[in-house]
Amino acid sequence: MQKYIITGGPGAGKSTLLNALHQQGYPVSEEVSRVIIIEEHTKAGNCLPWVDLSCFAQKALARMVHNYQHTATTPYTTFFDRGIPDILAYLKDAKHPIAPAYIQAVNDYRYNPLVFLAPPWEEIYVNDSERWQTFEEAAALFHAIKETYLSFNYTLLQLPKTSVEERVNFILSHI
Template identity: 30%
Template sequence: MQQKIVLIGGPGTGKTSVINELTNRGCFCMPEISREVTLEAQKKGIDQLFLTEPLLFSKMLLEGREKQFLEANKSEQEVVFFDRGIPDVHAYMDYFKTDYPATFFEKCNLYKYTKIFHFSPWKDIHITDNERYESFEETTEIDRFLMKSYTDLGYAIINVPFGSLKERTDFVINSLACEL
């Protein structure tokens, strides 16, 4: 049975760096798609789509993450890593106190992951850029909403310790090794 592994945490916590390292090591990974959605909107003159039209942005993310999940199902890979999962979408909507359709939550119950690795906010590595505008304080608050979303869905959360990129990536791989 295929394992679907999700890396979660607030913005700037090191998830994408670990996903990139997992890819470099030959693992099958699904990248974060929010930057792609944001960059497409910026090409159309919308600086931060999530801030101007959060529901549209979130619908696009939900569709993209659902597509990734289905692509993973079609693959013959034993393990697939995801940079964020479907529950992240409603966690962000809850953080921003934005109403959303029931389908956002229903999709979380329809598409289930095997393991969830959590990357805690870490001030030493947190940076902002064109697509990541959240302050460290906002990252910490978003992280609380993410943790609540996943635990409310019944997921056990595995916390990834602070450390070098190699140490964090090794931790994720070694945590799975006993099950592969």
């Protein structure tokens, strides 16, 4: 079935939106980055984006490919909290080299061409143990993410800055 990405800069309400979609019965794939950061903190590991971005990106890619493949045969529409192109955007924003394997993965694992984009939203932005960026850095990442998805011929539909329920209805009206 269809695989839709909900993406955008950090702190734009993606996870909250995905939780609401999940509560309505839709399968969701949680944000891989957050899971890896929590795991690394738990074991005092160094595979963190602000310590070893190469290691972190490799782990994120492996998990995202696994999540994509895991939903390959499901008959249900699935929503992903970020997609493989997000890794390229983060690497690009950090001025880090992008290995050909990342580009190959973006081309091999295509999601629905319509991607939902959560814009920077300062009023709801909050730092936590997995979100270390300033709002300005989050906004810069938003632009890198937007450019990356466009460069891979995805169609971006910006989410309105409105209630979670209205965002859910917005998404469901476009799929």
